[in-house]
Amino acid sequence: MTVLVVLLAVVVGLLTLLVVSLLRSHAEILRALHELGLNDVLDPDADERDGVRSDADIRTRPGVATPRSSDVRAASDLLGNTPDGGSLRVAVSGVDHSTLVAFLSTGCLTCANFWEAFADPDRRELPGADTRLVIVTKGLENESPARLEELAPRGVTLVASSSAWDDYEVPVAPYFLLVDGPEGAILGEGAAASWDQVQDLLGQAMADAGLDTKGGSSRRSRARGAQRVERADEELERAGILPGDPSLYPGGEPPEARP
Amino acid sequence: MRQRDTIEAFGLSANLPTGWDGAIFRREVDLESTAAEGVENPTLHLANFALPPNRGDFGSGAVEVMGRRGVLVCLVEYGDDSVGTALFDHRRPAELKADDFATHTLQRPQAGQGGQQQFFTENDRAFCLYTVIGSHRMRNVLTPVANEALAGIVIS
Numbered sequence: 001m002t003v004l005v006v007l008l009a010v011v012v013g014l015l016t017l018l019v020v021s022l023l024r025s026h027a028e029i030l031r032a033l034h035e036l037g038l039n040d041v042l043d044p045d046a047d048e049r050d051g052v053r054s055d056a057d058i059r060t061r062p063g064v065a066t067p068r069s070s071d072v073r074a075a076s077d078l079l080g081n082t083p084d085g086g087s088l089r090v091a092v093s094g095v096d097h098s099t100l101v102a103f104l105s106t107g108c109l110t111c112a113n114f115w116e117a118f119a120d121p122d123r124r125e126l127p128g129a130d131t132r133l134v135i136v137t138k139g140l141e142n143e144s145p146a147r148l149e150e151l152a153p154r155g156v157t158l159v160a161s162s163s164a165w166d167d168y169e170v171p172v173a174p175y176f177l178l179v180d181g182p183e184g185a186i187l188g189e190g191a192a193a194s195w196d197q198v199q200d201l202l203g204q205a206m207a208d209a210g211l212d213t214k215g216g217s218s219r220r221s222r223a224r225g226a227q228r229v230e231r232a233d234e235e236l237e238r239a240g241i242l243p244g245d246p247s248l249y250p251g252g253e254p255p256e257a258r259p
Numbered sequence: 260m261r262q263r264d265t266i267e268a269f270g271l272s273a274n275l276p277t278g279w280d281g282a283i284f285r286r287e288v289d290l291e292s293t294a295a296e297g298v299e300n301p302t303l304h305l306a307n308f309a310l311p312p313n314r315g316d317f318g319s320g321a322v323e324v325m326g327r328r329g330v331l332v333c334l335v336e337y338g339d340d341s342v343g344t345a346l347f348d349h350r351r352p353a354e355l356k357a358d359d360f361a362t363h364t365l366q367r368p369q370a371g372q373g374g375q376q377q378f379f380t381e382n383d384r385a386f387c388l389y390t391v392i393g394s395h396r397m398r399n400v401l402t403p404v405a406n407e408a409l410a411g412i413v414i415s
Contacts, residue, residue, distance in 0.1 A: 079265075084287070087268035089279075091275075091277070095278050097309060155313060
């Protein structure tokens with residue numbers, strides 16, 4: 001009987017030790033999550049209850065760009081210089097097409113892959129029926145105009161603009177942004193090491209946004225929408241109906257002509 | 260993000276309407292094919308569609324891709340020897356009129372398009388203003404669109 005009691009006491013003691021060590025381990029995990037700033041994991045209802053949200057201290061691997069804050073979503077037109085000192089504005093917002101903005105540098109090693117890819121018209125195929133490629137480098141005060149002229153691919157618009165890098169808070173080169181023209185919004189962005197990677201990511205971003213990636217049929221294909229407008233204009237003109245024609249308005253006259 | 264509206268170079272500037280592309284550029288003169296030296300005079304292009312990168316001074320390369328609602332404005336400067344000549348002895352038009360456009364004044368004729376050109380001198384600089392609209396039959400609608408862009412051009 002005494003042996004049994006001693007044995008039970010030993011078992012209880014061991015179990016107590018196990019529970020204590022588990023509690024301690026759990027406490028350490030909670031403390032570590034707090035230090036990482038992942039309060040959402042610890043208390044999912046905290047934001048709703050307290051109305052406060054803290055940013056997590058996210059660290060990326062060396063060489064990988066840190067994600068930007070999620071509130072930078074509106075696109076800004078690209079204003080800068082041509083390599084010969086001219087002035088240029090490329091509208092990316094309030095236009096019918098999407099724009100792929102490629103932030104490149106003449107000096108970075110990874111960018112060399114993209115300069116090379118863009119120089120080949122067969123390789124620079126873009127997702128979407130009407131996506132426009134625009135290369136943006138730092139301003140002429142930071143880039144060699146001669147080197148830019150040497151690298152600038154024929155058939156691709158190039159803007160030298162430090163202000164564009166600032167506007168879009170570009171963290172690293174090469175960096176890519178896909179802008180939806182009609183909405184004036186950034187559909188996707190990120191860094192990549194190869195043109196193939198960028199093409200895959202772009203296709204995904206456009207598909208996620210419900211845009212046509214192949215120029216084929218899609219409910220939200222704005223290229224087709226623009227074509228429809230063109231066709232409608234053409235048909236109406238053939239029928240002798242021009243803009244302002246009374247037959248286009250229920251009251252027989254344009255709204256601005258009515259008293 | 261703030262929208263950036265004004266391009267400026269070589270004594271020309273343009274405040275662009277929303278959605279317009281614009282460029283002011285100057286070409287290197289090919290010394291093997293001409294007796295001229297240095298660089299050409301500047302050219303300004305404005306368009307309410309995506310300007311292709313390779314274009315002629317008078318819009319070749321762009322007029323081929325513009326839609327029926329497209330408007331292209333080309334302002335081409337001529338040399339000093341043109342200043343004061345009869346051709347350029349006019350003032351810059353304050354605005355264009357729909358009847359200024361014609362289908363036979365196109366530098367590169369494209370079916371259905373309309374064009375107009377006017378030569379003038381301003382601040383002792385000689386220019387040709389050449390404007391193309393995507394549909395001549397829609398000139399009553401497209402002329403005000405062109406005038407909106409023309410109003411933002413400053414020659415200094």
